[in-house]
């Protein structure tokens with residue numbers, strides 16, 4: 001029989017610790033497939049964040065470095081400057097790259113730092129149990145915005161890929177989602193484009209991926225996907241926002 | 246070897262390059278700015294990379310990333326910037342990454358002033374960041390020592406897989422003295438097989454220390470503790486000055502150590518048998534310098550540019566056997582040798 005689907009070599013044998021229905025798992029798979037298909041498993045150096053994906057270093061088959069919360073892009077910068085011949089990526093949550101590490105993210109984009117940053121936007125702090133994130137939507141309830149995020153008090157969500165697309169030095173900026181098979185394929189394509197941008201030495205690539213957090217949103221996995229489609233996809237700018245030729 | 250006249254900060258930078266330092270990440274701050282400036286000019290010539298980071302927080306994490314790939318790397322700052330690097334230092338120590346961090350101390354707390362101080366002693370030697378760790382801390386007192394200790398720092402960092410801090414102050418950083426550069430060491434250092442370089446032809450590596458169970462956490466901490474105990478007896482450095490027949494001893498490092506040497510000479514002219522122990526490693530604290538001396542000495546005085554921080558380590562070694570007094574200057578002020586002698590005589594009733 002012809003084998004039509006198998007586990008990618010980009011992932012180790014370790015079983016994910018993610019909650020059922022959490023799309024971190026899908027993102028891991030397509031990222032790992034992208035590494036494999038671009039023949040990067042033996043070349044890439046990945047940087048793990050602090051967040052739900054803080055343990056991703058044991059899942060990817062490439063060399064990995066664990067960073068402090070928010071510092072993955074600075075760590076990736078150090079690694080890339082030390083070893084330009086390696087492909088360097090970071091995997092970060094919205095809190096990691098969009099709040100505590102925002103200065104590092106914008107500065108790396110402005111420098112045209114030749115690394116690829118994967119930004120998993122689930123509009124919440126998953127790891128710490130569902131607090132407000134820089135991407136939490138107006139009115140969205142979290143454990144630190146129990147009455148719904150009030151922009152008057154708690155400010156507005158940040159559209160990070162849109163912002164970065166305006167920064168001189170960023171080379172490839174995409175905002176994608178993994179809610180449908182079609183979108184999963186498109187997200188994987190964006191990841192590959194991000195890596196290719198780096199391999200061609202064009203500068204900073206950033207792929208924002210909308211993701212669910214059924215646990216802290218208090219929804220079933222199916223409901224969570226629907227909520228993402230109805231609320232996040234309509235709020236955040238989607239698509240390829242910058243493609244440097 | 247020819248001698249060159251160099252500023253302390255530039256001497257540190259040049260010594261780093263000659264030690265094979267290939268990357269420098271930093272953020273400007275007085276009085277250490279000549280270090281990034283020098284690196285931005287000279288690292289290129291040796292195929293290295295200088296990058297001005299957006300903050301000290303970013304800089305130390307870039308150091309972390311570069312070190313994780315097995316390359317020699319350095320950053321430098323002054324007290325407020327050093328404070329910002331503390332989280333990164335804790336992470337470097339946790340995953341045992343070699344790196345050299347320079348603190349050209351200036352007066353605090355807060356923004357403080359630009360004058361020299363030694364008031365970062367606690368935050369440098371006692372960890373400073375979270376968790377149980379100690380970087381090796383080297384305290385030069387001359388520009389030549391800034392050269393020698395910087396070169397040694399890179400070897401110590403690689404040998405023990407640990408961050409090493411050069412703790413100096415604004416006076417040393419800005420002062421010009423003749424220096425010579427010894428040949429880089431040819432020490433046999435361990436191969437960095439733990440580094441993230443791309444998993445070609447080998448198992449992948451993880452440079453991290455995330456502990457999902459307390460049992461693993463305990464194991465990691467015990468490992469670090471064992472390493473500290475291993476380092477302690479092996480890397481203690483100090484200079485003793487006129488301690489053989491001393492009845493009293495000043496303990497002082499760096500700039501205050503230098504001034505205290507003159508104070509010792511002044512006191513000796515008055516017939517007082519005063520000596521000096523100048524710690525060069527602040528961690529590990531040079532306990533060995535006190536061996537065999539405790540029985541002959543009637544008292545110690547710690548002289549520091551702070552309200553008294555190292556004195557706590559002096560007291561631990563002296564262990565109550567004789568009095569330990571203190572004389573200090575703060576806020577960027579430095580003592581004249583005469584002031585030290587006057588205070589010493591008053592505190593020990595030798596008037």
Ligand SMILES: Cc1ncc(C[n+]2csc(CCOP(=O)(O)OP(=O)(O)O)c2C)c(N)n1
Nearest residue numbers: 050051052069093094095096124125126127
């Ligand atoms: C300096 C520091 N501050 C706070 C934390 C606690 N913390 C861990 S993860 C996290 C936020 C995680 O959210 P996000 O980055 O969006 O990732 P997610 O878990 O949602 O995937 C926080 C606040 C920490 N580990 N370190």
Ligand code: SF4
Nearest residue numbers: 018019022052126213
């Ligand atoms: S807490 Fe949320 S983001 Fe984290 S693993 Fe669970 S579902 Fe995923």
